[in-house]
Amino acid sequence: MSMIQSVYIHIPFCNRICHYCDFPKMLYQKKWIHNYLNALDTEIKTYYQNEKMKTIYIGGGTPTVLELEEFHQLLKIIDQFQKEKKYEYTIECNVESLTEDKIKYMKKYGVNRISIGVETFHSHHLKTINRMHTKQQVIDTIQLLKKYNFDNINIDLIYALPNETLSEVMMDIESFLQLKIPHLSTYSLMIEPHTTFYLQKQLPVAEEIDAFMYQAICQRLKQHGYIHYEISNFAQPGYASQHNLTYWNNEPYYGFGLGASGYIKEIRYTNTKSFTHYCNHQYRFEQETMTTRTKMENEMILGLRKREGINRNIFYKKYGQTIESVFPIQTLLEQGKLEAKQDWIFIPEDQIYRSNDILIEFIQ
Numbered sequence: 619m620s621m622i623q624s625v626y627i628h629i630p631f632c633n634r635i636c637h638y639c640d641f642p643k644m645l646y647q648k649k650w651i652h653n654y655l656n657a658l659d660t661e662i663k664t665y666y667q668n669e670k671m672k673t674i675y676i677g678g679g680t681p682t683v684l685e686l687e688e689f690h691q692l693l694k695i696i697d698q699f700q701k702e703k704k705y706e707y708t709i710e711c712n713v714e715s716l717t718e719d720k721i722k723y724m725k726k727y728g729v730n731r732i733s734i735g736v737e738t739f740h741s742h743h744l745k746t747i748n749r750m751h752t753k754q755q756v757i758d759t760i761q762l763l764k765k766y767n768f769d770n771i772n773i774d775l776i777y778a779l780p781n782e783t784l785s786e787v788m789m790d791i792e793s794f795l796q797l798k799i800p801h802l803s804t805y806s807l808m809i810e811p812h813t814t815f816y817l818q819k820q821l822p823v824a825e826e827i828d829a830f831m832y833q834a835i836c837q838r839l840k841q842h843g844y845i846h847y848e849i850s851n852f853a854q855p856g857y858a859s860q861h862n863l864t865y866w867n868n869e870p871y872y873g874f875g876l877g878a879s880g881y882i883k884e885i886r887y888t889n890t891k892s893f894t895h896y897c898n899h900q901y902r903f904e905q906e907t908m909t910t911r912t913k914m915e916n917e918m919i920l921g922l923r924k925r926e927g928i929n930r931n932i933f934y935k936k937y938g939q940t941i942e943s944v945f946p947i948q949t950l951l952e953q954g955k956l957e958a959k960q961d962w963i964f965i966p967e968d969q970i971y972r973s974n975d976i977l978i979e980f981i982q
């Protein structure tokens with residue numbers, strides 16, 4: 619197994635809870651931060667083997683809700699990771715809590731990629747999902763980031779929100795294009811159990827409408843030179859998220875923090891979502907040792923999320939078997955669910971919105 623060169627760190631605090639969100643998160647309370655950061659530091663010191671990292675990703679939750687000195691402490695904890703000469707270091711932010719002082723600290727500690735949860739630019743939809751910011755705040759924040767030479771910026775958008783029209787979705791894409799930033803993640807709204815939307819009995823839009831919105835988004839971004847490199851991700855050349863590619867390439871990574879998952883030495887694990895357990899240093903919740911079969915399944919399920927798909931030679935090098943000898947590739951190619959070009963196997967463009975149905979075929 620290749621060396622670990624990526625780390626995900628989870629910061630589970632938010633200032634308010636979005637109606638769609640099922641991630642490990644809780645409302646920010648000052649009294650809990652000190653204990654959490656201490657537990658996180660100990661977890662890292664227990665497991666980290668001093669490898670040089672190519673990618674560091676601090677996600678949440680909303681890492682920037684930490685107050686300035688708490689945020690500084692977090693950056694100091696993360697500073698114990700060695701870095702390769704060329705590395706990507708991302709922090710997830712929201713525009714309400716990202717201040718100029720925090721930006722200065724990020725610069726000082728070598729952060730070089732910013733991901734902002736915007737979700738929509740329409741104030742009435744922001745209200746529906748229980749978010750507070752405005753479009754102007756997004757524009758101002760990005761301008762401020764550019765002033766400090768942060769050019770590798772992503773925003774997250776969600777489409778197919780309750781009662782959202784296609785023209786509103788497309789207006790969001792235009793607003794994104796006007797920001798002149800190199801990366802967009804865009805997800806169709808999922809109604810997850812335990813969320814307010816679920817309790818409100820919100821229904822997802824019809825599959826055909828979802829597919830139609832998705833195709834319109836893909837087309838518009840392509841016209842503007844964005845490469846559609848993964849189901850939900852678009853980047854200008856050279857700006858694909860190296861950290862997320864670690865996941866999709868089925869490579870190992872550390873996961874630290876509440877509810878985080880990781881993949882170390884053949885073991886995939888998930889941390890506890892209990893704040894009390896976590897702060898008592900009972901980190902791991904469950905773990906599974908990967909067999910060759912489960913590794914190969916993951917290779918397919920994760921790899922086919924990338925538009926370029928899976929490389930036959932890399933697969934053979936990793937597992938000593940051809941893809942065809944393990945999975946019913948021929949049938950899927952004949953059904954038009956997969957396509958092959960040179961050494962690559964991928965999901966054809968007109969099938970991407972059905973990806974989940976196709977990926978299921980690889981699980982025994």
Ligand SMILES: C[S@@+](CC[C@H](N)C(=O)[O-])C[C@H]1O[C@@H](n2cnc3c(N)ncnc32)[C@H](O)[C@@H]1O
Pocket residue numbers: 638639640641677678679680710711712734735736737774775776805806807808809810
């Ligand atoms: C867990 S959030 C972390 C980012 C940060 N907390 C924020 O929201 O500003 C990562 C992204 O996942 C997406 N997301 C989370 N829950 C979702 C859902 N139920 N349906 C669609 N997208 C979702 C949102 O776009 C969100 O920005």
Ligand code: SF4
Pocket residue numbers: 631632634635636639640641643678679680712735
């Ligand atoms: S989407 Fe982000 S800001 Fe909203 S509740 Fe989830 S983690 Fe917090």
